[in-house]
Amino acid sequence: MSKPNIPKGTRDFSPEEVAKRNYIFNVLKSHFQQFGFLPIETPSMEKLSTLTGKYGDEGDQLLFKLLKRGAKFEQALNQVSKSEGVSDHQFSEEALRYDLTVPFARYVVQHLNDISFPFKRYQIQPVWRADRPQRGRYREFYQCDVDVVGTTSLNAELELIHIINHALSALKLPNHTIHLNNRKILYALISSCGESSNFNKITVIIDKLDKVGKEKVLAELADQINNPSCTTMFESIFDLGNDYKDIISWLKSRVGATELGLEGIEEISYIFENCNQLGLKNITLNLTLARGLNYYTGTIFEVVLNDYNMGSIVGGGRYDNLTALFGLKDISGVGISFGAERIYDVLNESQLFPDEISLGPEFLIIDQSNAVSNAFKVAEKLRELSKRSMIYPDKQHKLKKKLKYANQNNIPYVLFISDNFNDNMSLELKDMITGEQKSIQLKQITHEING
Amino acid sequence: MSKPNIPKGTRDFSPEEVAKRNYIFNVLKSHFQQFGFLPIETPSMEKLSTLTGKYGDEGDQLLFKLLKRGAKFEQALNQVSKSEGVSDHQFSEEALRYDLTVPFARYVVQHLNDISFPFKRYQIQPVWRADRPQRGRYREFYQCDVDVVGTTSLNAELELIHIINHALSALKLPNHTIHLNNRKILYALISSCGESSNFNKITVIIDKLDKVGKEKVLAELADQINNPSCTTMFESIFDLGNDYKDIISWLKSRVGATELGLEGIEEISYIFENCNQLGLKNITLNLTLARGLNYYTGTIFEVVLNDYNMGSIVGGGRYDNLTALFGLKDISGVGISFGAERIYDVLNESQLFPDEISLGPEFLIIDQSNAVSNAFKVAEKLRELSKRSMIYPDKQHKLKKKLKYANQNNIPYVLFISDNFNDNMSLELKDMITGEQKSIQLKQITHEING
Numbered sequence: 001m002s003k004p005n006i007p008k009g010t011r012d013f014s015p016e017e018v019a020k021r022n023y024i025f026n027v028l029k030s031h032f033q034q035f036g037f038l039p040i041e042t043p044s045m046e047k048l049s050t051l052t053g054k055y056g057d058e059g060d061q062l063l064f065k066l067l068k069r070g071a072k073f074e075q076a077l078n079q080v081s082k083s084e085g086v087s088d089h090q091f092s093e094e095a096l097r098y099d100l101t102v103p104f105a106r107y108v109v110q111h112l113n114d115i116s117f118p119f120k121r122y123q124i125q126p127v128w129r130a131d132r133p134q135r136g137r138y139r140e141f142y143q144c145d146v147d148v149v150g151t152t153s154l155n156a157e158l159e160l161i162h163i164i165n166h167a168l169s170a171l172k173l174p175n176h177t178i179h180l181n182n183r184k185i186l187y188a189l190i191s192s193c194g195e196s197s198n199f200n201k202i203t204v205i206i207d208k209l210d211k212v213g214k215e216k217v218l219a220e221l222a223d224q225i226n227n228p229s230c231t232t233m234f235e236s237i238f239d240l241g242n243d244y245k246d247i248i249s250w251l252k253s254r255v256g257a258t259e260l261g262l263e264g265i266e267e268i269s270y271i272f273e274n275c276n277q278l279g280l281k282n283i284t285l286n287l288t289l290a291r292g293l294n295y296y297t298g299t300i301f302e303v304v305l306n307d308y309n310m311g312s313i314v315g316g317g318r319y320d321n322l323t324a325l326f327g328l329k330d331i332s333g334v335g336i337s338f339g340a341e342r343i344y345d346v347l348n349e350s351q352l353f354p355d356e357i358s359l360g361p362e363f364l365i366i367d368q369s370n371a372v373s374n375a376f377k378v379a380e381k382l383r384e385l386s387k388r389s390m391i392y393p394d395k396q397h398k399l400k401k402k403l404k405y406a407n408q409n410n411i412p413y414v415l416f417i418s419d420n421f422n423d424n425m426s427l428e429l430k431d432m433i434t435g436e437q438k439s440i441q442l443k444q445i446t447h448e449i450n451g
Numbered sequence: 452m453s454k455p456n457i458p459k460g461t462r463d464f465s466p467e468e469v470a471k472r473n474y475i476f477n478v479l480k481s482h483f484q485q486f487g488f489l490p491i492e493t494p495s496m497e498k499l500s501t502l503t504g505k506y507g508d509e510g511d512q513l514l515f516k517l518l519k520r521g522a523k524f525e526q527a528l529n530q531v532s533k534s535e536g537v538s539d540h541q542f543s544e545e546a547l548r549y550d551l552t553v554p555f556a557r558y559v560v561q562h563l564n565d566i567s568f569p570f571k572r573y574q575i576q577p578v579w580r581a582d583r584p585q586r587g588r589y590r591e592f593y594q595c596d597v598d599v600v601g602t603t604s605l606n607a608e609l610e611l612i613h614i615i616n617h618a619l620s621a622l623k624l625p626n627h628t629i630h631l632n633n634r635k636i637l638y639a640l641i642s643s644c645g646e647s648s649n650f651n652k653i654t655v656i657i658d659k660l661d662k663v664g665k666e667k668v669l670a671e672l673a674d675q676i677n678n679p680s681c682t683t684m685f686e687s688i689f690d691l692g693n694d695y696k697d698i699i700s701w702l703k704s705r706v707g708a709t710e711l712g713l714e715g716i717e718e719i720s721y722i723f724e725n726c727n728q729l730g731l732k733n734i735t736l737n738l739t740l741a742r743g744l745n746y747y748t749g750t751i752f753e754v755v756l757n758d759y760n761m762g763s764i765v766g767g768g769r770y771d772n773l774t775a776l777f778g779l780k781d782i783s784g785v786g787i788s789f790g791a792e793r794i795y796d797v798l799n800e801s802q803l804f805p806d807e808i809s810l811g812p813e814f815l816i817i818d819q820s821n822a823v824s825n826a827f828k829v830a831e832k833l834r835e836l837s838k839r840s841m842i843y844p845d846k847q848h849k850l851k852k853k854l855k856y857a858n859q860n861n862i863p864y865v866l867f868i869s870d871n872f873n874d875n876m877s878l879e880l881k882d883m884i885t886g887e888q889k890s891i892q893l894k895q896i897t898h899e900i901n902g
Contacts, residue, residue: 004501004557004777007545010494012558014565015572018490034834036812036841039469043461043591044495044547044577045515050455064496067516067543069581080531091542092518094458096495106455107463114465116859118844121466126495130520140494153844155823162827166834277824326455361487372606373728376613383485383617390487393569393604408567 009131009139015359020348023357024171024340025124025144031167032122032146035159040121042103044128045094052089054102054325056294062129064139065092096128100145101295101322101335108149109326117150117331124340136310136345147335149323154270156334157299157318161271161280164303164314164336171343172352175306176313178282180271181289183296183317184264188255189237189287193230201225203290206234210311214238237287244272247285267298295319301336308346313339363389364406364414366399369421378417378427378442385446389415406432460582460590466810471799474808475622475791476575476595482618483573483597486610491572493554495579496545503540505553505776507745513580515590516543547579551596552746552773552786559600560777568601568782575791587761587796598786600774605721607785608750608769612722612731615754615765615787622794623803626757627764629733631722632740634747634768635715639706640688640738644681652676654741657685661762665689688738695723698736718749746770752787759797764790814840815857815865817850820872829868829878829893836897840866857883 006012013021029039045066052060068076068091076090097103100123108115124144133139146163148156161178168176190199205220218238221231233254240247248269255261268285275283291300298318305313316336323331347353363382367375375391382389390411392402406414416428425442457463464472480490496517503511519527519542527541548554551574559566575595584590597614599607612629619627641650656671669689672682684705691698699720706712719736726734742751749769756764767787774782798804814833818826826842833840841862843853857865867879876893 004561005498006494006561007496007498010496012494012562013492014562015489015491018492033810034837034839036839038466038811040466041464041469043457043463044579045458045461045591047456047458061520065518067518067539069512069539073539077531077537080528086528088518088520088524110455111463111465116856120841128495140496148844151844153846155842155844158823158827159842274823277822278827359484360489371728372609372725376609376729386485388485388487390571391606391610393599393602393606395604405567
């Protein structure tokens with residue numbers, strides 16, 4: 001029988017990996033909670049009608065659809081036999097969720113009567129995409145989303161910037177930059193060269209700037225859009241530099257006279273000025289930031305680690321019409337998503353996980369006495385002291401094997417219960433790192449451990 | 452547009468429900484960890500070959516299979532058109548996991564080189580079954596499993612009994628009974644009336660005792676097995692009463708002379724005698740406990756709440772051949788699974804969830820000053836004190852609306868920032884329960900909150 005394995009693009013997580021992943025999730029959760037966000041969870045599967053058409057054609061292709069069962073499956077088969085127009089939709093009514101944003105919009109509309117706005121929610125759950133697996137890209141992975149819906153206040157944006165700085169600092173992630181832009185500005189700019197009908201097409205092209213570089217983006221713009229004023233404008237944008245004031249004054253001269261342009265400039269100015277007042281650092285105005293997703297309508301965010309050559313580790317933005325997908329209009333919201341998988345890779349490669357996140361036993365109890373109850377008594381005492389312990393279950397194994405077990409499992413202390421334990425309650429405590437061993441009394445154990 | 456909804460048998464969880472569910476998971480996790488168990492996680496989906504044939508025909512029917520995509524789907528369609536023998540297996544290669552036990556056995560075999568035995572693992576993850584949904588039965592639900600594999604020591608059983616008593620007591624669940632039996636004893640008993648070939652059939656019948664009662668079980672035994680000595684024997688067992696010593700002495704006379712019977716009696720005696728010595732309470736020997744699953748080979752457990760008319764809230768047992776499903780023999784293990792959904796229902800109905808599990812903000816900050824930065828300063832101060840707070844984002848809303856928001860969201864305190872905050876750093880603190888309001892200084896806030 002060949003060794004069993006798991007579907008490609010999926011992963012098992014060992015105890016050490018689970019501990020590390022939970023560390024990231026817990027840091028994020030505690031920050032989300034401190035800023036007044038509350039957790040929700042949605043089912044792994046959604047109706048196909050909820051998901052299809054929300055992620056573009058490519059996204060629809062990547063949905064993991066669930067196969068119909070029983071009579072419904074037979075019916076689908078019959079349709080095939082009759083050669084009626086057949087697609088995979090006839091074989092499926094449900095699919096695994098592709099992200100947390102669409103299910104969240106569905107949740108808000110479905111539970112409207114139980115929600116008071118502004119509704120601040122976070123959600124940390126897996127999502128599934130039938131993408132071609134590659135390094136750092138999985139078919140099952142976690143998203144960590146935090147959103148506030150039901151307010152147009154830009155203070156929500158300020159708060160998200162606050163959370164990003166706090167959480168990344170708590171995770172000890174070094175040197176990040178929060179790139180900010182505003183889709184209203186982008187729209188005004190693209191409209192200013194008469195290309196508003198190509199808005200999505202152009203944002204997709206300029207979104208590639210980081211990957212392919214300035215020359216190729218300009219060439220693609222010239223090729224696909226074929227409007228010299230548009231290409232020239234983006235050339236100017238690419239050459240603008242990083243100075244906030246320069247960019248704003250250029251923007252004002254270019255699109256400050258249009259309603260949308262002015263709104264965008266005012267929004268981004270509000271954010272930058274208040275960040276300045278609040279001492280919120282690491283932000284930069286980046287007019288080439290576009291974000292692929294169509295539903296963003298205002299501020300957009302992307303966070304990169306300056307010292308790591310990888311994509312963004314946080315992304316998000318404001319959306320004015322997301323719940324409109326499910327018939328509920330005029331609920332503006334803004335949210336960001338932390339890329340836990342990339343954060344994990346950085347912390348792991350740079351050995352930034354704290355030592356104390358291990359969940360493993362701190363004591364291995366090796367019973368050399370006659371009564372089973374002795375080991376249980378000692379373990380109970382350790383639990384009262386909130387110490388994790390493990391009784392080695394197989395008394396007949398050789399001592400060498402037992403000590404090797406402690407080493408293999410990084411258990412720092414071994415407690416031996418000798419056969420005269422019942423007379424004097426005395427134990428031998430062995431430090432597995434130094435190798436030192438000494439006799440202690442059970443009642444002294446508190447002192448020995450904490451002292 | 453009609454309101455969106457979710458697939459039947461699945462659930463959304465509100466912030467309050469997530470907090471309550473996490474409370475249960477966290478209590479269980481902390482106990483598992485204190486007893487030296489470590490977490491693993493496996494993918495939501497497994498290869499069909501890993502899952503099929505492991506849960507009986509009925510189980511296979513209940514698997515949520517994932518639909519093939521792209522060229523593989525087209526190929527499956529072609530087979531239908533050619534009217535080749537078609538089953539749903541041709542349309543699927545993967546399915547969502549049905550339980551945590553089979554994926555755990557697969558994990559052990561796959562990662563054999565990284566595991567040192569005894570391997571103590573816990574796993575708290577959702578599973579999926581396409582069962583007919585009904586009250587308390589869902590298509591997506593969590594299992595909380597704790598197992599030790601790679602040891603035959605019965606001390607592992609003792610430890611699991613320990614964990615059950617500790618964890619249920621920590622959850623404040625009242626009056627439970629741990630029913631224990633041993634599959635060796637059951638096998639010896641059934642063999643003693645010459646019905647070993649009907650072992651599984653008989654265990655399925657007697658497993659219904661709680662649901663249908665003694666008379667119906669005996670009638671079904673008489674009808675299906677048609678062996679008077681078997682029916683008579685189970686009649687005697689049903690009349691044995693609860694006295695441990697009586698049961699053991701009856702067992703010795705009945706099957707004490709057979710090898711398997713003696714082994715079973717010795718195992719169960721070891722457990723009961725040591726539980727007695729260790730003061731482990733709430734256990735009872737129940738010869739009618741059978742457990743439906745075929746892979747159990749030794750001790751079996753089931754825990755019920757005496758005051759609630761529902762099925763078991765914990766179940767499990769010892770298995771000698773589970774990893775043999777994947778080609779690895781002679782790895783004995785024992786484990787139990789906590790039914791988190793039923794535990795949730797009991798805690799909820801009996802209002803046993805502690806008050807302090809809410810994750811909601813403790814302070815609503817209402818900014819009536821001129822500078823945005825003031826509210827952020829106050830929130831930052833609260834976070835330094837580990838207090839969860841929320842800034843009401845929309846300044847233009849009426850005060851009444853803001854206070855209503857605090858009430859609706861059970862936020863106990865409101866902090867008002869007045870327009871002369873910058874002069875004197877003074878705030879108004881309103882207790883939303885008593886309605887009391889008083890002026891405090893920002894620097895006094897520590898004292899006010901903790902004092």
